[in-house]
Amino acid sequence: MSQPESNRRFAQTITVTQNDIDDLGHVNNVAYARLIEDIARAHATHVGMDIDTLRDSGRLPVMLEHHLKYRRAGFLGDVLTVSTEILMMGGLRAKRHNLIVRGDEVLVDSQTDWVWVDVVSGRPKAIPAAALEAFGF
Numbered sequence: 001m002s003q004p005e006s007n008r009r010f011a012q013t014i015t016v017t018q019n020d021i022d023d024l025g026h027v028n029n030v031a032y033a034r035l036i037e038d039i040a041r042a043h044a045t046h047v048g049m050d051i052d053t054l055r056d057s058g059r060l061p062v063m064l065e066h067h068l069k070y071r072r073a074g075f076l077g078d079v080l081t082v083s084t085e086i087l088m089m090g091g092l093r094a095k096r097h098n099l100i101v102r103g104d105e106v107l108v109d110s111q112t113d114w115v116w117v118d119v120v121s122g123r124p125k126a127i128p129a130a131a132l133e134a135f136g137f
């Protein structure tokens with residue numbers, strides 16, 4: 001039985017902390033990249049594919065390419081919504097579209113390509129069927 005297509009999307013709200021801020025008083029670019037990785041992990045956990053479940057399958061997704069378009073600066077104390085949607089998932093790869101917004105303002109628009117790898121060899125390996133089903137593919 002396949003999961004609903006809505007399992008392809010996930011969002012959560014975070015508050016910017018001092019650890020996210022750079023020398024100019026803005027959210028650091030590295031913090032945005034971390035938020036995008038964090039939302040992918042939270043999404044996986046939400047659909048029952050936490051890190052231990054994935055590791056037990058013998059495969060884990062790792063970022064292959066990461067494209068970020070910075071539109072506006074974020075600041076200490078901002079409440080941000082971080083969202084992700086899996087656009088494609090099959091074979092060895094997956095593609096996600098990610099947004100980081102403050103209210104109606106888009107701060108970051110990004111796309112990430114993921115490759116699934118064997119946890120022992122680190123070599124590419126097909127996405128497990130259970131993960132495909134959990135995310136609605």
